[in-house]
Every structure is written in C-alpha cells, then in structure tokens.
Amino acid sequence: MSQHRHPGAPDRPGAVPALPDLPEATVARLPEYLRALHNLAETGHETVSSEGLASAAGVNSAKLRKDLSHLGSYGTRGVGYDVALLIDQIEYVLGLTHRRSVALVGVGNLGHALAGYDGFATRGFRIAALFDADPSRVGEEINGLVVRHVDELPGVAAEESIAIGVIATPAAAAQRVADQLVAAGVTSILNFAPCVLSVPDGVDVRKVDLAIELQILSFHEHRKASLTALPATGGSTLTALPGGLAVTDPQEAIGT
Amino acid sequence: MSQHRHPGAPDRPGAVPALPDLPEATVARLPEYLRALHNLAETGHETVSSEGLASAAGVNSAKLRKDLSHLGSYGTRGVGYDVALLIDQIEYVLGLTHRRSVALVGVGNLGHALAGYDGFATRGFRIAALFDADPSRVGEEINGLVVRHVDELPGVAAEESIAIGVIATPAAAAQRVADQLVAAGVTSILNFAPCVLSVPDGVDVRKVDLAIELQILSFHEHRKASLTALPATGGSTLTALPGGLAVTDPQEAIGT
DNA sequence: AGGCGCTTGTGAAGACACGCACAAATCGCG
DNA sequence: CGCGATTTGTGCGTGTCTTCACAAGCGCCT
Numbered sequence: 001m002s003q004h005r006h007p008g009a010p011d012r013p014g015a016v017p018a019l020p021d022l023p024e025a026t027v028a029r030l031p032e033y034l035r036a037l038h039n040l041a042e043t044g045h046e047t048v049s050s051e052g053l054a055s056a057a058g059v060n061s062a063k064l065r066k067d068l069s070h071l072g073s074y075g076t077r078g079v080g081y082d083v084a085l086l087i088d089q090i091e092y093v094l095g096l097t098h099r100r101s102v103a104l105v106g107v108g109n110l111g112h113a114l115a116g117y118d119g120f121a122t123r124g125f126r127i128a129a130l131f132d133a134d135p136s137r138v139g140e141e142i143n144g145l146v147v148r149h150v151d152e153l154p155g156v157a158a159e160e161s162i163a164i165g166v167i168a169t170p171a172a173a174a175q176r177v178a179d180q181l182v183a184a185g186v187t188s189i190l191n192f193a194p195c196v197l198s199v200p201d202g203v204d205v206r207k208v209d210l211a212i213e214l215q216i217l218s219f220h221e222h223r224k225a226s227l228t229a230l231p232a233t234g235g236s237t238l239t240a241l242p243g244g245l246a247v248t249d250p251q252e253a254i255g256t
Numbered sequence: 257m258s259q260h261r262h263p264g265a266p267d268r269p270g271a272v273p274a275l276p277d278l279p280e281a282t283v284a285r286l287p288e289y290l291r292a293l294h295n296l297a298e299t300g301h302e303t304v305s306s307e308g309l310a311s312a313a314g315v316n317s318a319k320l321r322k323d324l325s326h327l328g329s330y331g332t333r334g335v336g337y338d339v340a341l342l343i344d345q346i347e348y349v350l351g352l353t354h355r356r357s358v359a360l361v362g363v364g365n366l367g368h369a370l371a372g373y374d375g376f377a378t379r380g381f382r383i384a385a386l387f388d389a390d391p392s393r394v395g396e397e398i399n400g401l402v403v404r405h406v407d408e409l410p411g412v413a414a415e416e417s418i419a420i421g422v423i424a425t426p427a428a429a430a431q432r433v434a435d436q437l438v439a440a441g442v443t444s445i446l447n448f449a450p451c452v453l454s455v456p457d458g459v460d461v462r463k464v465d466l467a468i469e470l471q472i473l474s475f476h477e478h479r480k481a482s483l484t485a486l487p488a489t490g491g492s493t494l495t496a497l498p499g500g501l502a503v504t505d506p507q508e509a510i511g512t
Numbered sequence: 513a514g515g516c517g518c519t520t521g522t523g524a525a526g527a528c529a530c531g532c533a534c535a536a537a538t539c540g541c542g
Numbered sequence: 543c544g545c546g547a548t549t550t551g552t553g554c555g556t557g558t559c560t561t562c563a564c565a566a567g568c569g570c571c572t
Contacts, residue, residue, distance in 0.1 A: 019478065019479055019482045021479070022475075023529075025529060026529095028468075031465070031467070031468040031471040031472065032465075049549065050549075050550070056452070057452065058452035060531065061531095062530080062531050062532070063529090063530065063531070065549095065550065065552085066530085066552075068550095069551055069552075073551070075549080075551080076538065076539090076549085077536070077537040077551080078538040078540090078548050078550080079538070079548085079549070079550090081550090093478070094474050094478065095474045095475055095477055095478025095481075096474055100470075102470065109369050109372045109373060110373060112369065113365050113366050113369030113370075114369075114466070116365045119450060119466060120467055120470065122467075123470075123471065124470075124471065124474070125467070163477050164470065164474070164477065166470075188474075188477050189473075190469050190473060194375060195291075196288075196292075196312070196313065204473055204476045206472060208466070209288075210373065210375060210464070211287070211378075211379040212287040213446050213464060214422075215290070215350050215352065216283055216287065217420055217446060217460055218351045218352060218356055218381075219286070221356070221419050221444050222275070222350065222351025223351075225351075226275050280558090280559095281559060305518090306521095316561075318561055318563095319560065321519090321520065322521080322522080322560085324520095329520080329521070331520055332519080332520075332567085332569090333518080333519050333567045333569090334517080334518050334520080334569055334570090335518085335568070335569070337520090514571105514572090515570105516570090516571085517569095518567105518568085518569090519566105519567090519568085519569105520565105520566085520567080520568095521566085521567095522566100523562105523564095523565100524561105524562090524563095525560100525563105526559105526560080526561080526562095527558105527559085528560085529557085529558075530558090531555095531556090532553105533552100533553095533554095534552090535550105535551090535552090536549105536550085538547105538549085538550090539546105539547085540546095540547090540548105541544105541546090541547105542543100
C-alpha cells in the first residue's frame with residue numbers, strides 16, 4: 001500500500017521501530033485518517049492542514065492533531081501535513097507495510113459476501129483461504145478461491161502465514177471455530193457471529209454485530225420520538241413521554 | 257421478543273414510562289445484555305445474577321450493574337435480576353416494543369447478503385424495502401422482496417413508515433443516497449460505505465467499516481510482533497499494560 | 513423472629529478522552 | 543532581514559467512563 005517512497009520517509013533502516021503505545025481511541029481513528037489521506041492523494045493534494053484532514057475524516061481538528069502527535073511530529077507549522085509522508089507513517093504504525101493474509105471461516109450468506117468484498121483487498125489485506133464446516137460447501141469456488149474444510153485450517157494457516165481470522169458462522173459454531181483458529185496460531189479475530197468469544201490472553205477479538213448497530217439506532221429513534229412529543233423541558237431527567245409511542249411526523253427532522 | 261407488557265412489568269398503569277437519558281456507552285452495551293438474556297431465557301433461567309449476566313455478555317459485573325441501574329432498579333438483592341422482566345425493560349428502552357421497518361439501499365455484493373441476513377428479523381427489525389440505482393438490478397427479487405429504483409424511496413418510505421435506512425452502496429454513491437434517505441424522512445442511518453456522511457442535525461448515523469476493523473487488528477498484530485521482538489527494552493513509555501494482556505474491549509468511543 | 517449469606521445499587525476515586533486556547537515554529541513577502 | 547500570517551503541538555480544565563469497595567436490602571434457615 002505504501003507505494004509512495006517519500007524522500008525522508010521515516011522507515012528506520014535496521015533498527016527496530018519504536019512503536020509508541022497509542023490510546024485505543026486513537027488507533028480506532030487512524031484508519032479513518034488513512035482513508036481520507038488516500039482520497040486527498042488521489043485528488044492531487046500534496047499537503048493538507050489539520051483542519052482539512054479533520055473535516056475529511058469527520059472529526060474535530062484538535063483531536064486529529066493530538067492523535068497525530070502521538071505518532072511523532074510529522075507536520076510543518078504554518079503549512080500542514082505532507083500527505084504522502086503521513087500515509088506512510090500511519091500505514092507503518094498500523095502494520096500495513098506488508099499485505100496481511102486473512103482466513104475467512106463460514107461461507108454462508110454473510111461469509112459469501114465478505115469473500116467477495118473488494119474493500120479488503122484495496123486496503124491492505126488478502127483473503128488467503130476460505131473454510132466451512134459444511135461438506136456440501138467444501139469445494140465451491142468463490143472469487144477464485146476454493147472453499148476448504150475447516151479441519152484443514154492448521155496446515156493452511158501455517159503455509160499462508162495467516163495471523164488474522166474472520167468468523168462468519170452461525171453463533172452456535174463460533175466458539176468452536178475460534179478455538180480452532182487459535183490452535184492454528186491465529187492471534188487476531190474479527191467476529192461477525194452474535195456471541196461472546198472467549199480466547200486466551202494474547203489473542204485480540206473484535207466484534208461486529210449488525211443487529212446491535214440497528215438496535216442502537218432504534219434507541220435513538222425512540223428517544224427522538226419521545227423528545228419531539230414534549231418540546232421544552234430544561235429538566236435534566238426529562239422524561240415521560242406522553243401518550244404512548246405515537247410516531248411523530250418524520251418530515252419534522254428535515255430542517256437544514 | 258416479548259411483544260408487550262410482562263405480567264409484573266413496572267409500567268405505571270396510566271403513566272408513561274420514563275425514558276432516562278443513558279450514557280452512550282451504556283446504550284451500546286444494552287443490546288449485548290439483551291442477547292445474553294434471550295439466551296438465558298431459552299435455557300430456562302428465571303433469574304440471573306449480575307455476575308452471571310456479565311460473564312454471558314462479556315463484561316465486568318460492576319459495569320453491568322451500573323448500566324442497569326440507569327434503567328431503574330429492577331433487580332432483587334440477594335437474588336438477582338428477573339430475566340423476563342429485564343428483557344422487557346431493555347426492549348422498551350431500546351424502542352423494540354414494536355418491529356421497526358428498515359430500508360436497504362444498494363443490493364450489490366454486501367447489500368445482497370444483508371438483505372438475506374436473518375439476524376435482523378430475529379432481533380426486532382423488518383427489511384421493508386430494497387433499493388438500487390442500477391436499473392439492471394431493479395426488479396430482481398431477493399428473499400421475497402423486489403428491488404426498486406432508488407427514486408421510489410420517498411413514496412415507499414412514507415407508506416411503510418420507515419425511519420431507519422441502511423446504506424450498502426459504493427462510497428461514491430453514499431452521500432447522495434444519504435441525502436435521498438433524509439429527504440424521504442429517514443432519521444437514522446447505518447452506513448456500510450467507507451466514507452464520511454454529512455447529515456442535518458437530528459439524523460443519527462452509525463458507521464460500520466469492515467476494512468477498518470481489520471486495520472485495527474493489524475495494529476495489534478504489529479504491536480504484538482514488536483513486543484515479542486524486544487522483550488524488555490527500556491523503550492520509553494512502552495507499556496503501562498500489566499502483564500501481556502490483550503483483552504478485548506468492544507467498546508471504544510463510538511460517538512454519534 | 514432473628515441472624516446469616518448473598519447480591520444489588522451507588523458513592524468515590526481513578527483512568528481516559530475531549531476540546532479549548534495559546535505558545536512555538538515555519539513560510540512568504542516586502 | 544524582519545514581520546505578519548498561518549498552522550502545528552500541547553498544557554490544562556472539563557466531562558465521561560470504568561472500577562473498586564461497601565452499605566443496604568432480601569430471602570432462607572433455624
């Protein structure tokens with residue numbers, strides 16, 4: 001991904017890079033900055049101010065500057081940040097200087113889509129293998145990859161040096177798959193199954209639950225509905241929503 | 257999905273239940289508790305302790321108690337929480353007492369999978385309409401729903417009283433679709449496109465970016481690799497982490 | 513009835529994150 | 543060369559989230 005070799009790019013030659021330990025909140029935003037930076041690079045920008053990058057990434061500029069300051073000082077006062085240099089920096093910190101191989105387990109409805117999602121490839125990842133426990137699915141070819149039986153995981157994981165696994169199985173199978181991934185040497189898991197995984201220390205798990213996202217939105221819908229019902233209460237615990245859940249006219253919110 | 261009032265539900269008869277304003281972090285965890293509670297209910301548990309529910313939901317028990325305390329006091333000291341009662345409470349707060357209709361825009365690779373994802377239906381949502389801008393896709397039937405052209409959005413949204421929209425289009429089309437959704441009266445958007453959306457006040461947007469999740473994991477892989485490489489360097493401030501933990505904390509400052 | 517063990521609910525403290533506001537640094541221009 | 547315009551990097555106050563630790567409440571057993 002960092003095809004830019006910027007003059008002055010800070011790759012330490014031989015030395016082992018000092019990886020600063022970043023606040024988790026910062027880490028979660030870096031990919032967002034990176035995407036914005038790639039857009040800027042494509043549209044010909046050489047430098048960008050914190051204000052500009054912040055708005056492109058949808059955050060506050062002070063927050064952005066503080067985030068970037070954790071990586072070191074790679075901006076120039078009075079000018080801004082060098083786009084290509086910053087891309088290299090962030091990609092280095094995120095460990096994207098080499099393409100990482102990912103194993104995807106579960107090629108059902110969702111897994112099938114993930115296998116074909118090109119957003120992974122374009123942002124530094126390679127889906128190196130597909131697995132499923134269902135024998136009737138084994139052998140199927142998706143996007144140029146053949147689905148293998150999940151029992152082959154250990155061998156393939158070693159061969160392809162896979163360190164990241166994606167679980168897209170039903171919830172009931174997820175823990176078992178997680179165990180298999182861990183046993184195969186995988187140390188990071190992205191879990192799409194709606195369940196809690198328990199893994200040993202040293203293994204990172206991130207979870208994406210599509211229904212939960214909707215439920216959070218549902219809460220806000222509920223709240224908005226109850227607020228529009230009573231206009232002006234300054235009271236902290238304003239509350240009581242009068243007269244049931246009557247949905248207010250949706251047209252209301254389209255002000256701006 | 258307990259549709260309505262539990263026998264012992266604490267809704268004051270005539271009065272309308274107070275909707276407390278909850279910390280955002282709490283809101284994000286409630287769906288997790290809800291899922292765990294449904295599992296417990298199915299396995300015959302009538303009550304559950306904070307410790308039990310917390311471990312089922314993958315959180316700390318003190319945090320869980322504080323979260324639930326924001327909803328009011330629905331536990332019994334010395335006993336625990338009534339599972340069915342708590343389910344009703346959380347579903348009420350999340351606005352899940354009636355099934356919400358969702359519009360899905362973009363039935364490409366990912367959208368197709370989302371349209372067929374049964375996790376939405378089983379957790380309180382109904383995909384009420386599918387849209388796409390590509391005429392060659394319009395008319396296609398997915399899971400019993402016919403794909404319509406995105407221009408039909410306003411009419412259909414009103415008809416089906418849709419308040420939540422899901423965007424599964426390419427990034428380039430996402431902002432335009434968001435505008436159309438807002439114009440059609442949608443006030444909550446779940447965005448799968450890798451880009452920042454700007455929407456008027458009063459409209460909530462949540463974003464799910466699959467590649468970002470992988471990039472965050474990549475960072476942790478990178479960090480783990482650099483740590484094992486140099487066991488005990490006096491690397492400045494490295495560390496602060498007790499032991500070599502790698503606990504997963506799904507919660508990370510996801511604001512609106 | 514009374515005591516005992518268990519579990520909730522919460523005050524207080526600590527950790528973390530955010531955003532303001534400003535000093536320090538850099539560039540361009542006269 | 544110096545000055546003003548611009549933008550970064552950061553110290554600090556503020557607010558939010560997390561965690562601990564314990565008093566208050568409840569049920570059960572004797």
